[in-house]
Amino acid sequence: EVQLVESGGGLVQPGGSLRLSCAASGFTFSTYWMSWVRQAPGKGLEWVANIKQDGSDKYYVDSVKGRFTMSRDNARNSLYLQMNSLRAEDTAVYYCVRLGHSNGRYFDLWGRGTLVTVSS
Amino acid sequence: QSALTQPASVSGSPGQSITISCTGTTSDLGSYNLVSWYQQHPGKAPKLMIYEDTERPSGVSNRFSGSKSGNTASLTISGLQAEDEADYYCCSYAGAGIWVFGGGTKLTVL
Numbered sequence: 001e002v003q004l005v006e007s008g009g010g011l012v013q014p015g016g017s018l019r020l021s022c023a024a025s026g027f028t029f030s031t032y033w034m035s036w037v038r039q040a041p042g043k044g045l046e047w048v049a050n051i052k053q054d055g056s057d058k059y060y061v062d063s064v065k066g067r068f069t070m071s072r073d074n075a076r077n078s079l080y081l082q083m084n085s086l087r088a089e090d091t092a093v094y095y096c097v098r099l100g101h102s103n104g105r106y107f108d109l110w111g112r113g114t115l116v117t118v119s120s
Numbered sequence: 121q122s123a124l125t126q127p128a129s130v131s132g133s134p135g136q137s138i139t140i141s142c143t144g145t146t147s148d149l150g151s152y153n154l155v156s157w158y159q160q161h162p163g164k165a166p167k168l169m170i171y172e173d174t175e176r177p178s179g180v181s182n183r184f185s186g187s188k189s190g191n192t193a194s195l196t197i198s199g200l201q202a203e204d205e206a207d208y209y210c211c212s213y214a215g216a217g218i219w220v221f222g223g224g225t226k227l228t229v230l
Binding site: 035037044045046047050057059061062095100105106107108110111112113 | 121123154156158160165166167168171172177207209211213216217218219220221222223224
C-alpha cells in the first residue's frame with residue numbers, strides 16, 4: 001500500500017526540541033521530492049519545508065529557518081524534521097507529504113499527520 | 121511569503137455549481153502554472169483535487185475543474201453533492217523553492 005506514516009509528535013515546552021519521522025512505503029521514495037506541511041488547530045495549511053530527492057536542496061518557510069532542519073534517509077525510506085527552539089506558534093498537526101512529478105510540482109500523497117503541542 | 125487569498129466560505133444547494141477563487145500575485149500564482157487545489161474533510165488529511173492549474177488526478181470526479189486567469193485561479197464544482205462539503209485550499213509555487221497556500225474556504229452544501 002502506498003502510504004506515509006508520521007511519528008514523533010507530542011507535548012514539548014517552549015524552547016524545547018522534537019524530531020518528527022515519516023516512514024514511506026509502497027513507492028520508490030528516493031525518486032520523489034518530499035515536504036512537511038503543518039496545520040495549526042482550527043487554522044489553514046502552511047507549507048514548512050521541502051527536500052530534493054538526494055537531499056542536496058532544502059527550502060524552508062521564513063518562520064522556521066534556523067530552527068528546523070529537514071533530512072531524509074533513502075536507504076530507510078524515511079523523512080525527518082528536527083525542530084529546535086520551539087515556540088507556541090509551532091503548535092500544529094505536521095503532515096509528511098510527497099510531491100508529485102520528478103520536479104516536485106504538487107502535493108499528491110499525504111500522511112495522517114502527527115500533533116505537536118508547544119506549551120508549558 | 122504571503123498567503124493566497126480565498127473567500128472564507130461559499131455555499132450551494134445539491135446539483136448546483138459553485139466556484140472558489142484564489143488570488144495571488146505576479147510573484148507566485150501569476151508566474152507559474154503550478155496551482156493545485158486540496159479538499160479536506162474534518163479530521164482528515166488533505167486530498168489533491170487539481171494540479172498544474174487545470175489537471176485532474178485519476179480518481180477525482182470530473183465534477184471538479186480548475187482554471188486560471190492572470191493572478192486568480194478558480195476551482196469549480198458542478199453538480200454539488202453532500203459529500204463535497206469540506207474545506208478547500210489552493211496552493212501555488214512562489215519561486216526559489218517556496219510554496220504558499222491559501223487561507224482555505226469552507227464549502228457548505230445546503
